[in-house]
Amino acid sequence: MNTQSFYLALTSCAVTLALSACGASNKAAPQIAEPTPLVIDFQALLDSSVKGEIPGVVLYVDSPSRHFYGAAGIADLDEQTPMQIDARIPNGSAGKKLTALLAAMLVDEQLLDLDAPISHYLPENVTTQIEFADDMTARHLLQHSAGLFDYLNDSDGAFYNAVLNDPFSLKTDSYAMQFVYGQGAHFAPGEGWRYSNSGYLVTGLILDNILGEHHSRAMRRQVFEPFGLSSMSYGGIEKDFAAINSGYFLNVNERINTKPYYLNIGVADAPVVGTAKDMADLLRIIVSGEQLSRVSYNLLMGEDSFIPTGIDDLEYSLGLFKEVINGKEVIHHNGSELGYATYNFYIKESSTSVAILVNCNGYEACDKEHKVLYNQVLRELLK
Template identity: 40%
Template structure:
């Protein structure tokens, strides 16, 4: 059996710990139920040590305390199903990074704070922000019909397109069908049939054509990646520029996001950690049964506007915080269009962290709970899972990436890790 060397890359030092066979067996996720993971993280959240409860820790932690806490969370996380993970936490006292495991299991290159992975749907906030910025600059309107900017050969095959606006596509109120839900895994089968060549927005939209919508535009909420794919096409056609160039000019460069790259536009977006999927349950699934499958080529060659970037955990945290605290070029009008009260739609069937009321703006989920507001958006696809969180009352931003995804043995521990980090800063907020 493969027993990894856990590598922790922190702000202050690099620590390598050899895990013995006995210790590896203890943390081997195949021998653990997810309930054990949850108990493990709940113990960490409560600060228990040798059965003695510790005092709750407030946001004003010393850097070393926070660093030790994050390292402690990661020590048991890496497994056969979770090759590597990288976390960045920014508090009013500074930024703290920790990483564990491997970015690539063949080369044994380690996951570091600079490691990048495809961000999946967490990248939607970039497209939402770009649209809000372009609206503010009067280069387009969020509320004008998108029909004139959709290719003629597609326009007549998307029902109600003449009534759809860019805002509706971005806040999931357009009713356009999800391309992943068409047929019997038709989209991923088409991906696997040609892993080598780059696929863009038109590739995904072919599965939407002639499909019945969920509802008429503006009459409901249904999370649909297709809306962002179509929005990306509309923005490119209206401004006659590639989405990658627009994102660099209006978002990435002004915000100083130097560890974020656009898929299909930047060669650096292909230079990412390998992603791994382990199909343990379905012998007839399209991906190999009981084999670790490297999804890197599959994902980097699918360059869609619903999952447009590869980025580090640090840049994920910086981006979300910049939107909420209005770092230039984000101004009050852009902020209101993205997450203001009048721009939010009640969200259904989406994940929450605080059991609060969940709303969706332009690429950002807004969770209103009894102690404040939590902003977040994650991504999850074959081989990669990401999460970005901003705790408004505590002024804490969190970015998290792991090179696994779309299976319970990866997703549930990573979600528990995110919840533990959130609880670290919210547990004593009432004091």
């Protein structure tokens, strides 16, 4: 594939995925018809799912009454290595909850005021290039109510084009912000809701300034290590931590391994690489609040923290969506990258935490199949 055609594919993927796992609505699923009482064999379901377009998949399910951890298919098509349960992939926007959690911890330490203007934490050479910066707060950024131009979905592929032109240099929040500076806002802060990855980039810059170091170090000290999330690493920054699984995208019948493009991207809107188990365990920790301070828990899970998105009954707090499906409250935030999909949800009634990892994404044949798999798993667990 030449650079131009790959660029077009990346751009198309960004726009499409904004309406599914990574951006805009991120709805867990439509209301599901009354399920049958039969119990699904999850391993058989995974084995069946990799007979088509999906190369490999991992599923982790954990609840007081049911536990499953399995994999199926191929991890690397060139080497024909089997998918393992400990496969690590870039988790895309499912990692936003980590950035939000770290911000909440800094609030608890009285280092961050979510309702102070961002100009309190950022220098003028940053804030003068962001419309409404004097009225914008970290809470607006984390709740997607800032109205910020989205560097991925509003930029006509400019970020991806830059990655293709220079795939080997590290891309952090400061780098990605060049595609936001000088762009007009969609609305004044607090005057609407619109999913914007850029809000988490700005949050990353705020965290760096408060901490006096890149926030990945605090994320390791305060989240990864104390919570036992041993597979997790900050994408791009901690590139030597452990291997990343291959991921696949198809364009004009040419299959592309997108892993090399993610080795040098480390941004706060999609910060983490991890396993299915660790993604599910992280979500359980947040929803249960058992290992969080009262302040951190309330900021992420308190009723007052969730705001309406204007999309059906979907609500958003800091890094988390909430909705009621078949009468049951579901907390979720999925993630999409080119070549990788992460589904991550928690059913409160049954205390069930789930993560699904797939190593293809961003084209119709694959997306259709892993969405079917996701709905089958969700339907089973909502019984």
